Amino acid sequence: MRIGVLWNKLADPKNIPRLFAFSLGIILIIGLIVPMALNPDQLYVRPAPQEQIDEGLAIAPYDRGGEVLSQPGIINPQYPDNAASLGMITGYMSPLAQWISSISPYFGTSIYSSPGGLVDEILYYTRGFDTILESSILMMSFIIASWLSVNYTMNRKNDESEIREDVKKAISDSTKVAREVKANDAKARAKQLRRDN
Amino acid sequence: MDFVTLGGNLLGTIPLGDIVLYLTPFNLFLFAVLLGFTLLIALSKPETQIEATMHTLNNTEVKVGPKEFKQRRFLSIICGLASAGAMITGDLFNFTLFMALVGILNIGIVSAVKQTSVLNSAFNYGLIAMMCSLPLFGGASIILAATGTLSLAVLSQMPASPMVVFGAVLMLIGILGESGVAPFFASKAEMFRTAGSPFIVIIHLSSLFIIVRAVEILLLVLW
Amino acid sequence: MNLMADILINVIIAFLAGSLLLGLHRKVMARVQKRPGPPIVQHLIHSLKFFFKETAIPKTVSKVFYIGIVFILALVWIVGVIAGPVAHDSLLILFGVYAVYKIVEHNSGSSSGSPYGKLSCVRAVLSAATELPLFAAIVFVYLITGTMNIGEIIAYQSAHGPLVFTIPLAALMFFMLIITKSPYSPFAITKDKALISGFETEHFGFLRGFMLFSESIAWYVMLWVFLTIFFGPLNAVGYLIGMIVISFVTGFINATTPILSPNHSVMTQITIGAICFFGTVLMIFTGVVA
């Protein structure tokens, strides 16, 4: 193929996602031969899987120590000096959560995120700016979607009469279409019957 | 590699927990330009696009309706602010998030128009933007796994391992797709064939500046 | 010397030298095509003339941008002069200047409401690909010298010899950018004559004057950056000869090549850029480059 023809194909928007996907896939598969290993020196390290629940902690798997409103939990962020009340959120439990933790050891997930807990500390405090962005992304896409549906795709004002007329015009204007419809009708019924059996 | 060799002397930082925004002359220049353009966008009214009509001697006017105008102006201002934020952020994941925000806003700015060709390219660009979440977030988290940090200040002091290079390559392809350059230009370029010049300029502006910034970030990470 | 005076002098030099060089460029093209061509000073006279013409603003424009954009264009290239010849600052700032220049090109096309400007604007988006070779070139310069500061790059070159001998392919990439930005170049899709004057079509009077003014400065700054980061420490005569030679060469190239269709132009640039990029990477890894 001549290179010009190839380049012309690249100018069609429809081909671009596919080309992008293809190049991304190639790079991903190259990743399989790259030597990879997890660096054990990480931020916000968590205990081994199931360790806390096996020990029977009431708020497993999110127990990071600390006492409610008095002692901060243990937490290991990048810049501890930028966060003045570090660990307090991790150590905090709402009264309701405290009550639930006293009755059963199996509700740790719910308890430690209501509100407070480690993930909340990261989401709202040490990396709160990320969450602002994430929720802004959410908000923006909903603005786009709801604007489109309120003003266009779901807009009842241009519904009913106009669309019906369009349909009618489309059918009545073209006798050819009508004839085809009739012809195909029979064919389709026959096929449908065959398929049902 | 540190900030100083790339962008000039460090003028200051804005600490927000783990995410530290920083300012060098280079970042400040980009930031100021983006804010200036955002201000202009907030002030200006869209143009009327005049085209010749087929088979007659008349002209067709393509205008931006009042409802559409409000929506698009809002989205463009947010887009300007988001890309301005991307210019000064000092955190890898934060940067990818800014990019994702810019991507979705770019689609939103043209989503209200009537031309199907524009919508078509917006849709295709949207598909790319969705796929980009894998290389962008994935690349950032591979770098996180390899080095144990996301802060650019720390990353810039670390030597690059093959894994970091792979993460950076992933991020690079994500950035290329999201900002629509190189072989992926078509989907984004078609989006500009619509009226509303003050709004579509921010699409172009944000993607160009993000490439500029991305190169700085990749240099920081890799060397 | 006073900084403001320095900036002013450099801007005036950039404007005069840039417009004379563009005139020379046009003359060379004309001679290659066996036409007498306009006098060399014509471009300068044009630029000055437009400041005294009546300025008309079309009804359809988006006014703030339509007027603001020409000042931004002029401002941006003055920043380019400051960051380059005056202060010897970071290369990345010059890169940012170039990026803003593309935006201006884009927006002055689209803000007018004319279909020609619009097409030029869409093509400006397409040609965002020219950024990448420029980047790659800057990155390679950075890799070799270990700095982004123009002053330090000059110092490096005075110690180790011009960079063009070390990384010729990167210089080629940069040179391609210069070709792209030269008038009538095969890659100048935004100023294709099928689009009248491209993005400038609807700018009249002093607005056009400002545009021509900034274009002259842009040409000077780009040549200056190219000569500075690849040909080492030069004196005024060296710069003069270098700029004239480059104008000659681009004139020859542009006179003999047809303009490419938009997507072909973009992909050609990207392909050349990619080849040069991988070539340079290969040279670095095989140890050809010290």
Next chain:
Amino acid sequence: MLDYMIYLLTFAAGLILGLVYSYKQHGEPFVANTEFNMPFAAVSILGWCLAFDSGNVILSAIGFLMGGFVMGERPGYGRKETAVGLIIAIVLYFLLRWTV
């Protein structure tokens, strides 16, 4: 840098003056003039020599003005004169440099 600016300004002024002057003299359509114009050649030689070899800012500026005047004539005129002037000036420049 100031001197370079002055040179450029005077050179451009010379170019423009030359253009205006030669259009006053010759209004006809384009002709490639092959005649060698002695007075202009003298101006050109003097101008370029002053510009390159005087070593004084004001004299050089005047020289650039004169050189530009000849060089800036309308297309087809003043080419040979400029060439002669430039060659002589450059040769003189090197002679001066090597002998002194």
Next chain:
Amino acid sequence: MEFFVSIIAIALMVIGAFGIIFLKRPLDKIIMFTILDAGFVLAVVLFKYLDVAMFAALVDPLSTLVFILAVVKVNDIRKNKLESGDIND
């Protein structure tokens, strides 16, 4: 004990997964999806996260409902199209 429950959970999930993939009729797929979800809930219970299991059990009927609605409506539309002869095959 736990090992046997694990095996049961995995078996449920395998059956569900392959059922979804290989069965032809959409309604069968929905049933298989319920089986898959049941296996998953079992696994969560094994991991002793009861609140998550509760939530999964609540969401299960929800997603099933969404699937049923979608399948029924699509069938409706397709039948209409076939009957009226809009599509030819």
Next chain:
Amino acid sequence: MVFIPPYVPDAFLSMYLPAIYAGLIVGFIGTMAIALKREEIHILILTDIVGLAMIFVVSAVGTDLAEALILPGLVVELAETLAISEILLTREMRKIEQNPRRNLQKTSSMFPQPFALNMEILNTAPNFIALVLIGYGIFLTGFTGGAVAGGGIVFYALSKKARGLPVLMLDGIAGVSGIAWCLWILGFLLFFVAPQYWLLSLFLAACGLLLKVASKVGLIGLLMREDFDKE
């Protein structure tokens, strides 16, 4: 009792490689399928798989940070899917609108039509399940709570009989979520300006986010009930 180890436990170290390879393979499968597919709705569905690969790669790090990064990433995937599918619908509708004769068939309709379906579960269960989900979501707060409560609202809205787009309600929801967003920003800033009020900031942030996400997800339900509605 050691609550957090100084380094990543061995279990996560050994799980990293399989997880990330799985992520790469899933991503490869998804992208290749996209590269081979032509129909756009199929590509839209397949991007979902690519999003799953993203979750793999991020979660493989196995720290609390990784979890905090997944959470919003998921919501973003959802949001982008919604916006893009809406654009696809708009495009097709515009196409039909511009050329109705060629594109409209007899049974086609630009707007969702009711269909006959009578299910017991739609009459009895919704109030209860929706209530439980919303209550649980409020208890959880934050992103997760928002998603859970939003799921409840979706379910409730789906099983309602009213037809027609409730524009007024949409506006109200948008207003609520805007205020919630402001709450959240306020809480975030308060953290750094006045750290002693961290508890207040925490509740502001958490409740703001809950309201925001829940109202947004609930909005989907309102939009959807046009499509899945009974006669």
Next chain:
Amino acid sequence: MISVPLFFYFGIFLAIVGSLATAWGPGVNDPIVRTFNTEVASIGVCLVLLCYNHVLALLTLLATTVVISLILFRAIIRLEEMGADV
């Protein structure tokens, strides 16, 4: 003690099988079927998250999966209703 690796590898297996089925499974030319098959992959991802103890992420994933499939179904159904050819 339950075997975490067992569920971990099984989750990976389900995710890969599910994505393969989504990509090239039987009958996937029907978009409804394709959307069904993504559920398999997402349950696989859920298992992996469970093994990593990313429980809150798991909750969110469960909730968003339902909503995403709802959105996709809506798009599919509307497109079919319109008779659009995409």
